Amino acid sequence: MQEREKIIRLWFDMWLRQEDLGIDDIFIDDVIYTESWCPKYENRATVKHWFKEWNTRGKVLIWEIKQFFHKDNQTIVEWYFKNEMNTGSIEEFDGVSLVEWTSNNKIKSLKELGCNLNTYNPYQNSDVPQFKAEKANWF
Numbered sequence: 334m335q336e337r338e339k340i341i342r343l344w345f346d347m348w349l350r351q352e353d354l355g356i357d358d359i360f361i362d363d364v365i366y367t368e369s370w371c372p373k374y375e376n377r378a379t380v381k382h383w384f385k386e387w388n389t390r391g392k393v394l395i396w397e398i399k400q401f402f403h404k405d406n407q408t409i410v411e412w413y414f415k416n417e418m419n420t421g422s423i424e425e426f427d428g429v430s431l432v433e434w435t436s437n438n439k440i441k442s443l444k445e446l447g448c449n450l451n452t453y454n455p456y457q458n459s460d461v462p463q464f465k466a467e468k469a470n471w472f
Contacts, residue, residue: 363375
């Protein structure tokens with residue numbers, strides 16, 4: 334478990350440092366990586382390209398791990414994420430990653446799920462739900 338947590342921390346650190354510190358070492362060749370908002374990368378070469386290209390357009394400011402859960406060949410990591418794009422737009426949200434491992438502790442698949450930080454109780458003032466009149470961010 335400690336080895337798997339170390340690998341996940343390394344992956345997050347790569348984003349924070351904007352530097353490939355061993356993508357080839359932590360992902361299998363035919364990894365499947367799905368982002369919370371639908372992009373899906375189906376091999377390590379594409380993950381490497383995405384990492385390099387994305388870091389020309391923005392910077393991850395915070396990717397803070399809150400906790401880990403382990404079961405058999407899977408790990409769930411809960412986190413908080415914040416980035417700033419070169420355009421000045423800032424995104425931040427809570428999320429989890431579901432990681433599936435090979436027997437030699439390489440990432441076989443990784444699926445991110447996000448949760449908007451602007452939560453509210455639609456029943457706070459009425460038994461009838463009162464939803465915000467804004468476009469929902471689906472992660």
